[in-house]
Amino acid sequence: QVQLQESGPGLVKPSETLSLTCTVSGDSVNSGSFYWSWVRQPPGKGLEWIGYIYYGGNTNYNPSLKSRVTISVDTSKNQFSLKLSSVTAADTAVYYCARDYADTQMNWFDPWGQGTLVTVSS
Amino acid sequence: SSELTQDPAVSVALGQTVRITCQGDNLRSYYASWYQQKPGQAPVLVIYFKNNRPSGIPDRFSGSSSGNTASLTITGAQAEDEADYYCSSRDNSGNHLRVFGGGTKLTVL
Numbered sequence: 001q002v003q004l005q006e007s008g009p010g011l012v013k014p015s016e017t018l019s020l021t022c023t024v025s026g027d028s029v030n031s032g033s034f035y036w037s038w039v040r041q042p043p044g045k046g047l048e049w050i051g052y053i054y055y056g057g058n059t060n061y062n063p064s065l066k067s068r069v070t071i072s073v074d075t076s077k078n079q080f081s082l083k084l085s086s087v088t089a090a091d092t093a094v095y096y097c098a099r100d101y102a103d104t105q106m107n108w109f110d111p112w113g114q115g116t117l118v119t120v121s122s
Numbered sequence: 123s124s125e126l127t128q129d130p131a132v133s134v135a136l137g138q139t140v141r142i143t144c145q146g147d148n149l150r151s152y153y154a155s156w157y158q159q160k161p162g163q164a165p166v167l168v169i170y171f172k173n174n175r176p177s178g179i180p181d182r183f184s185g186s187s188s189g190n191t192a193s194l195t196i197t198g199a200q201a202e203d204e205a206d207y208y209c210s211s212r213d214n215s216g217n218h219l220r221v222f223g224g225g226t227k228l229t230v231l
Binding site: 037039046047048049052060062063096100102105106107108109110111112113114115 | 153157223
């Protein structure tokens with residue numbers, strides 16, 4: 001059974017960098033069969049895809065966040081991480097990590113981590 | 123990037139059938155996936171690739187697609203189906219992006 005678990009600070013000051021880690025069990029982040037994505041959800045709002053990392057460290061980001069986002073992987077720990085720089089209150093959200101399957105016809109996210117709330121406030 | 127449009131809210135009487143739709147030009151090229159999210163919980167995949175259900179998802183959930191519209195149908199809605207539902211798909215730009223619809227709040231009356 002594949003499980004994902006987010007971890008990181010729940011409070012970040014404005015203008016600083018948000019850093020989260022997703023620990024994967026039951027699958028390998030380096031298998032090449034899946035992408036590994038971050039998704040966020042501001043309080044009371046919908047889901048927003050942030051970006052993914054793929055086998056070999058290849059990344060792809062939402063254009064609206066691309067200038068501030070870095071996703072990296074640590075294969076020795078079977079983890080992937082998110083960094084979001086220059087945060088503002090608008091970045092306050094529940095952040096989810098998810099395994100992401102995609103081919104030429106589709107994509108889907110399964111499973112998801114439980115999510116972690118990150119609040120941006122001084 | 124492409125956009126996926128969902129009705130903000132839909133209601134259904136207990137035991138009746140409801141269809142939740144998702145519209146977007148990229149759905150002419152890519153299949154949608156559907157997610158159920160209950161308050162305080164992470165989203166759960168309920169439908170992927172045409173009409174496939176992950177293990178544990180009841181068979182009252184089904185998916186379909188026509189033109190630029192994908193649909194999630196719940197046949198015989200139960201009280202526990204009350205939740206937010208999101209569609210997702212690949213972006214149409216060729217840049218392999220992912221996109222979500224705005225979500226539909228389903229109320230079971």
